[in-house]
Amino acid sequence: MWVKIIKTLDLIIVSLNRLTRTALSIATVCATTAVIAAFKLDTILANASMLYLLNVFIVGILAGRTAAIISSILSFGLFDFFFTQPLYTLQVGSPDEWITLLVFLFVSTVTGQLSAKLKESLSLAQKKEDEAADLARASWIVSSQLTFDQALESVLMQLIKLQSVKCAAVVTIDHEAKGETRETVRVARGKDGNSLDQIQSTAILQKIREQKLQEPDICSKIGISPVRSGAIYLQLDDNLGLLDSEKRLLEALVNHAGVVLQKEELSLEQNRTQALADADRLKTALLAMVSHDFKSPLTGIKASVTALLHAPALEGKGSFDAETRSLLEGIEIETDRLDRMVGNILNLSRLEADAWHPLIETCSIDEIVGSALQNFSSEDNARIRVGKHDFVELECDPVQIEQVVKNLVENALKYSTSEQMVEIQLERDAVWTRIIVEDRGIGIQAEQKELIFERFFRATAQQESAIAGAGLGLAICKALVLAHHGNIWAAPREGGGSVFTVELPNR
Numbered sequence: 351m352w353v354k355i356i357k358t359l360d361l362i363i364v365s366l367n368r369l370t371r372t373a374l375s376i377a378t379v380c381a382t383t384a385v386i387a388a389f390k391l392d393t394i395l396a397n398a399s400m401l402y403l404l405n406v407f408i409v410g411i412l413a414g415r416t417a418a419i420i421s422s423i424l425s426f427g428l429f430d431f432f433f434t435q436p437l438y439t440l441q442v443g444s445p446d447e448w449i450t451l452l453v454f455l456f457v458s459t460v461t462g463q464l465s466a467k468l469k470e471s472l473s474l475a476q477k478k479e480d481e482a483a484d485l486a487r488a489s490w491i492v493s494s495q496l497t498f499d500q501a502l503e504s505v506l507m508q509l510i511k512l513q514s515v516k517c518a519a520v521v522t523i524d525h526e527a528k529g530e531t532r533e534t535v536r537v538a539r540g541k542d543g544n545s546l547d548q549i550q551s552t553a554i555l556q557k558i559r560e561q562k563l564q565e566p567d568i569c570s571k572i573g574i575s576p577v578r579s580g581a582i583y584l585q586l587d588d589n590l591g592l593l594d595s596e597k598r599l600l601e602a603l604v605n606h607a608g609v610v611l612q613k614e615e616l617s618l619e620q621n622r623t624q625a626l627a628d629a630d631r632l633k634t635a636l637l638a639m640v641s642h643d644f645k646s647p648l649t650g651i652k653a654s655v656t657a658l659l660h661a662p663a664l665e666g667k668g669s670f671d672a673e674t675r676s677l678l679e680g681i682e683i684e685t686d687r688l689d690r691m692v693g694n695i696l697n698l699s700r701l702e703a704d705a706w707h708p709l710i711e712t713c714s715i716d717e718i719v720g721s722a723l724q725n726f727s728s729e730d731n732a733r734i735r736v737g738k739h740d741f742v743e744l745e746c747d748p749v750q751i752e753q754v755v756k757n758l759v760e761n762a763l764k765y766s767t768s769e770q771m772v773e774i775q776l777e778r779d780a781v782w783t784r785i786i787v788e789d790r791g792i793g794i795q796a797e798q799k800e801l802i803f804e805r806f807f808r809a810t811a812q813q814e815s816a817i818a819g820a821g822l823g824l825a826i827c828k829a830l831v832l833a834h835h836g837n838i839w840a841a842p843r844e845g846g847g848s849v850f851t852v853e854l855p856n857r
Contacts, residue, residue, distance in 0.1 A: 375409045375417035379424045383432060399429055403461055410465030418466050422459045485602050498614040499537065505607045506539045509584065512596050516541050519554050519583045520607055533559055554583050570600075572608040580611045644692045648685060655681045694822040697753070698805065701829040708747035708833050710857070715744045715776060715783075722755040730763055739776035744783055745857040750830045751785075754838075757823040758787040758850050765791035766847070782836075782853045790847035799840045803828040827852070 382405045385391070391398045402425035410418030430440055487508075502520045509518040519538035523531055533555050538546040546554075558569060558581055572580040582604050586592070592600065659670075659678050670678065700706040723731055744751070755774075762772040766789045775786040794802060801807050805825040831838040837853040 371413040371417050375413055375421040378405055379421050383428045407461050407465045415466035498610055501610045503537050505603050506537055508603055510539055510541055514587045516585045521581045523579045525577050570604045578615055582607055648689050652685045697826050708750050713744050713748040718748050718752050722752045725756050733771055735773050737775040741778045754827045754830050757827050761823055762787055762789035785852040787850045793842055794840055794848050
């Protein structure tokens with residue numbers, strides 16, 4: 351109850367100027383003197399001077415340190431003049447009374463100082479309490495909003511409540527390609543809480559874009575990400591400045607706005623990532639479905655064209671003319687190529703679906719390489735040379751590693767001329783077994799040696815050539831090697847060509 355009374359009186363006194371407060375302190379001392387004289391309290395009470403001390407204490411709490419000192423000095427003078435012998439003079443009759451008066455002056459001054467300090471401490475505590483309440487209220491208002499725009503609007507509504515703020519705006523800055531930026535006013539409010547019109551919003555954007563902010567305007571930048579940032583713009587009253595408590599509240603609200611924009615950026619990035627993941631799953635499913643459905647007609651086409659090529663000879667009717675046979679052989683070659691492409695897509699789909707796990711067993715490295723080379727014609731095998739090696743067994747999935755060797759050799763043959771040799775080197779140390787495929791083909795650019803293992807990627811030199819390909823063989827090799835906890839990489843070969851190295855652990 352007393353705290354409420356003091357706070358109410360404090361608000362009244364604070365609204366008065368210093369001169370008025372000084373006059374009020376003098377009036378209270380005079381009123382105390384009049385009360386003591388009127389009721390002859392100096393004869394009734396042994397310590398009537400305590401009434402002056404009470405007055406000084408109250409004045410110190412309500413009017414401050416200066417008014418308390420003035421009140422104590424004036425109390426000393428009036429008490430000496432009216433109630434100390436000889437009366438109505440400032441003379442003192444005895445040394446004891448001098449001591450009493452000096453002690454009274456000292457005690458009243460100290461009392462005034464302490465009461466003023468108590469009042470300042472109370473005011474500071476109240477300010478901190480109000481500031482904490484404002485910060486908590488702002489945090490709750492911002493965090494309780496359902497959308498990002500509502501949260502930003504809540505920040506601005508809190509900002510325009512500050513005494514010196516005339517209008518406020520939140521601006522997002524998108525950093526686009528080629529160093530360009532695009533500024534957007536997300537929300538802007540005036541002192542009345544209404545939205546700013548287009549002209550005012552454009553003027554704010556112009557100030558931020560050209561960095562022509564002048565005092566007392568404030569623009570607090572919010573760093574979010576390399577591709578997006580933001581700013582809070584405040585237009586302040588020319589005659590008013592921000593209090594320390596308002597500066598702290600402003601800093602907290604700016605941080606809230608930064609958190610809101612950060613959450614929005616993360617949400618957008620999550621949506622983009624989810625959309626890419628969904629598209630990737632859809633593409634994988636579509637490729638798997640299409641490639642699976644292609645298998646049956648491809649098998650039928652292959653069987654039919656093979657039967658046509660061999661049917662006349664079996665029936666003793668001779669063979670087709672050269673043009674017809676050339677067409678049929680072309681159909682057979684393209685059918686085989688399309689069948690390999692569909693097989694690669696199916697294998698890649700199985701790997702991405704985690705449905706093709708390696709079945710590790712002890713295998714013969716010679717059998718794996720020999721089985722892989724059986725997929726090539728005699729003309730191709732004449733261009734393939736397998737280096738000598740001093741080991742026999744290998745711990746791996748023979749089917750998958752055979753696929754890796756086949757794809758690497760096929761890739762080397764494809765991008766080499768018919769006179770160039772493809773070499774397979776087999777090496778082993780204490781930790782790794784290496785399968786190295788070397789060619790003298792068109793080679794690989796240094797900046798693309800990692801990208802060539804990505805799905806559907808083809809190096810620049812391959813794109814410019816007339817050699818057909820879908821960019822799946824090396825992607826399958828990488829997936830199969832990684833499933834074995836191994837490594838695969840490509841490098842330019844000295845003297846021209848490429849070197850593909852597969853590392854498999856010795857288990």
